[in-house]
Amino acid sequence: MTLRNKKLVWVVLGVLICLSVIAWVVVWDLKGAGDLEVVFFDVGQGDSIFIETPDGFQVLIDGGPGLAVLEKLGKEMPFYDRTIDLIILTHPEHDHLFGLLEVLKRYKIKNILWTGIIRDTAEWEEWKRLIEDEGAEIKIAQAGQKINLSENIYLSIIYPFESLEGQETKYTNDTSIVAELVFKDVSFLFTGDITKKIEKQLIVDSDILKVAHHGSKTSSCLEFLEAVSPELAVISVGENRWGHPNQEVLENLQQFNIEILITRELGDIKIVSDGSNFNVLK
Numbered sequence: 001m002t003l004r005n006k007k008l009v010w011v012v013l014g015v016l017i018c019l020s021v022i023a024w025v026v027v028w029d030l031k032g033a034g035d036l037e038v039v040f041f042d043v044g045q046g047d048s049i050f051i052e053t054p055d056g057f058q059v060l061i062d063g064g065p066g067l068a069v070l071e072k073l074g075k076e077m078p079f080y081d082r083t084i085d086l087i088i089l090t091h092p093e094h095d096h097l098f099g100l101l102e103v104l105k106r107y108k109i110k111n112i113l114w115t116g117i118i119r120d121t122a123e124w125e126e127w128k129r130l131i132e133d134e135g136a137e138i139k140i141a142q143a144g145q146k147i148n149l150s151e152n153i154y155l156s157i158i159y160p161f162e163s164l165e166g167q168e169t170k171y172t173n174d175t176s177i178v179a180e181l182v183f184k185d186v187s188f189l190f191t192g193d194i195t196k197k198i199e200k201q202l203i204v205d206s207d208i209l210k211v212a213h214h215g216s217k218t219s220s221c222l223e224f225l226e227a228v229s230p231e232l233a234v235i236s237v238g239e240n241r242w243g244h245p246n247q248e249v250l251e252n253l254q255q256f257n258i259e260i261l262i263t264r265e266l267g268d269i270k271i272v273s274d275g276s277n278f279n280v281l282k
Contacts, residue, residue, distance in 0.1 A: 034054050035272045036275070037076075037270060038050070038188055038208075038271045038272075038273075039268055040234045040269040041072040042236075042264070042269075043065065044064065044066065044068065045065060046098075046099070047095065047193075047236045048062050048064040048096075048236075049061040050073065050076055051149075051181065053150035054150065058086070059155075060086075062090055062192075063099025063102070065094055065099065066098060070102055083109075084109050085149075086112070088112075088113045088177060090176045091115065091172040091173065091175050092123070092127060093173070097127060101126055110137065112139065113141050114131075114177070115140065115141050115177060116163070116165030117172055118168040119169075119172060141179075143158055143159055143160065143161045154181075155181055155182075158179060159176070159177065159201075160175060173192070173194065174195055174197060176192025176198075178192060178194060180204055183273055186208075186275055187208070188209075191219070193213040195212070196221040199212070199223070199224035200221065200223055202224065204228060207230055207231050208231070208278065210236065211234065211235045211236075213244075214237040215250070216249070217248050222255070226256065230258055231259065232258065232259045232271075233253050233258045234261050234263070234269055235263065237262060237264050
């Protein structure tokens, strides 16, 4: 091959690479234009939820128990996007926390929301170190907070009722952040791992419910389900030794004719909404 031909090949390759990058940018810019996207990641026995508003504001709630969240984010975010606007740790248990540690190491995080609860674990210590080093704006969750994500889209913090910052507890499920995502007429309720004790204290009506504690029998009491009256319930669960989701929980949901979607069966569950209606993408 002559020198001239070699130069021509490199020019063609350069053009193709540029066109490829432009194509990716266009695809991601047009992706879900005008729609809110909420993806319940299939991360095994744990929780991880990704939210993206129509104008590109990104939120990650919990990170699951392993590295799966990194692969999931890679599918939902363009390769050149290494920034997440807000991460939320509902409570510092392994199946919600571990993946966020890896996200903090690989992405630039602008804002962090958590309870400030203290846990005597190595993972909690690493979480504290990483968020302090990150330089993000750190917020302590408390009922009554309203976090604006985009026009007509906001997160309303329902629980905890008061600041838990600096408090120490061995069992953190009932310290979980409960938040409602509202986009005009459509709402999602994220419940962490709260138990029936907390459920019975909450008054909220939402269209889509993230079932608490992976469908454990400790949650999803009839009073709570009747109050929330969701059309759709998502259970984030993997293979486990506890029998999640519990049959009683499934029967409670069925009693109110609530459609049930389970990550273990369906994989990632993506719900899109235009603010008036919502659809599950399969």
